[in-house]
Amino acid sequence: MTTAYIFDAVRTPRGRGRPNGALHEVTALSLASQVLQALRDRNQLDTALVDDVILGCVMPVGEQGSDIARIAALVAGYDQQVPGVQINRFCASGLEACNMAAGKVASGEARFVIAGGVESMSRVALGADGGAMLVDPSFAFDHYYAPQGIGADLIATLDGFTREDVDSYAVQSQQRAAMAWSEGRFARSVVPVRDQAGLVLLDHDEHMRPQTTVDSLAALKPAFVGLGELGYDRLAQARYPQAGPINHVHHGGNSSGVVDGAAAVLIGSREAGEALGLKPRAKIIGMASIGSEPTIMLTGPALVTRKVLKKLGMTLSDIDLFELNEAFASVVLRYQRELELDPAQLNVNGGAIAMGHPLGATGAMILGTALDELERSDRQTALINLCVGAGMGTATVIERV
């Protein structure tokens, strides 16, 4: 099988996912086509060699509907032959796009594939795509569906994480992200978003609050008490009788931020790269997805980590850097505890609590973040993974070349 290499990775800065966010004035299509253009321009890529564009998008309706990947490739000025496909593995869509791209390269189907994702959460609201998961009793009733905020609080309840534990983690995320920005650690990947006149609209992550302290977070009210009272707490306890009353510890300050953004990663074979004089930065050595218990929903990461390492014949100690999407603080805390990870190896440059989680794009963004950090700190291997809706986990292992 052909080895899939990563040649480059770009992302937009993340704008607040609200009408007052800087990126609210540009379309999701514009965000997606701008990262495609950036990737082409800085690699002087002959787009006719791109055999597919795979973009994750979790709310693929409205302006994000009708296969935004193909439309974005055309709008970005890519060769007409370049096809596109939009995929959805919920929060891991951007990483799944990379895994599928690697698969296409490995099988020989593709020379280059661009993988990434886009989500304008300020323009296409969370939940806009509906779906059976929430309202079809064949799933929602028979399989005890609860929204993910309930799952996050259930993890905290079962593991005994206190409000202070999760808030402390959130503060750490903010501090690490602030330090990373101040040291320019994201500089290689972040490409500013330009407006309709071609002027820079946003060049930094807008959601960050570096001044956050555990005390300032203490003032925030837990966000999922109301959902719990609608019946989801009792449902969670029916599924997890060992839990006792649900301890609602999550709020906007220790959960991933709602933001707009897009990302793209150039993946291809060594031969394809050589033909264009491109130097590979890393290779994708392993990838996996897994299903986990859907009510708690967010416990896939440890499972998928073990799965992919087992497949690779590797152990946790073979991995230099771990990147786990900060969907909720408790998700990361459980991962860290269950795998007994050194906090200095995990999410070293902060994550979605500080910078936001543009659903379909995040997986590709944090792959780029991990790659940049491997190069900066001169380390070799990184494992990138996310928890996923309906109880899943998706992971990718990369190694510098």
Added chain:
Amino acid sequence: MKNFSINIDQDGVALITFDVPGKSMNVISDEVQTEFDGLLATLREPRVRGAVIRSGKAGGFCAGADLPELLSNMTRWCAMQGDEELARGVAESGSWSRRLRELETCGKPVAVVIHGVTVGGGLELALACHYRVAVADSKLRMALPEVGVGLLPGGGATQRLPRLVGLRRAAPWLLEGEVISLEDALAGDLIHAVMAADSALEDARRWVLEHPEAKAPWDEPDYRLPHGGPHSPEGYRHFAPLIAARHNGFGSEHPSLGNILKCLYEGSQVPMDAGLRIEARYFFNTLRKPQARAMARTFFIARQTLARRPVREDLESYLGVLQEVSEQEQQAMLNEGYSDTLVASLGRVASLPTGCPQPVTDAEASPADLPVVEQLKRRLLYAQALAAARCLDAGIVQDPLEADLGAVEAGFPAWTGGPLGYIEIEGLANFIAQAQRFEQDHGARFALPAGLLRRLEEGQGLHA
């Protein structure tokens, strides 16, 4: 016709009186159903311009299905196998729904006068009529109690009620069996008018003559489900938590609760005839579940049979044994290191109420993943079911109906229909095999009572 009388007046209005002979209340038996076809035939006659249906019983309009008959049908439907038999079963169990739809679409106006008890299939008959008048001060009681006996309203109520008032308002009537207030019934067009008995009949007759083209609202081309379906903004806001909230009460082990939700969800997205077909399939599916049979037997047959007995058994020592056994088992779980919280939760969902077992501080904590929790729940149910079987053997309780009803009334989980019902749900042979495994792992307290083994050998059920 034995159960109906028809009187066609000079204007061509057929006055149909529903009056099952030899009973104080109308119920819908197989015979009533067959005769209903005769009514439909009369309605099709050219000289008939429409019909008014009423009851000849003082106590009310109709109490719904003939449950003893339905229970024996359930046993037959449960045994059906293969596509051909199953298709016949769906057709048979859906016959009331199909007849009501024929009535609704017969092309002639049909009005109904209801009073007193109007529940279950009786209410469903009324809902299939085009105009409904309630008799004032008649102790009107409209409800769909099916869910409480493990069944679902299979005569169209899961389709007609949401089409009248929307999913959200119909939900508690169908999912909790909540009594429908007169106020809500009037607001939602479940009832069009309330008046005194003699004027009610005349009003219904006049309505029939004035509405020769009567149709149900959902058969009009511009019909829209009130407040939208589950995949509408209102649906996401309300239908999703409405599902979640149902884990508070009976839970997902209940034989019909999930199926009623599915009738609402799936049926509300398609035209009426398709919705009725969907309901009929879920109805059949429910009727074939052993949990439905156990619940119907305990909550209907046992309740009715025992209410007629002059002397009831004293269940105090029987229930005491069950409680003691449950408490002992909960204590054993604590000693094995399962958490207080877990054991207390299991006690709530899988046991009669018991005293609090002693907390154990020095036991090493045992992790509990979902399969472990399921198995603990099962173990607690088995301990009590075995105790009930032993009591039956020893004559501490005499009648299985008393044993089951007494236990569920004391707080044993309703979906089992009682501890003996639970054995039947598990299947006698399967129960015995599992109990033997528990005996190996946890000792002689799971030993099988001789009576159970004998029943297995003799191929008998517990209630035989």
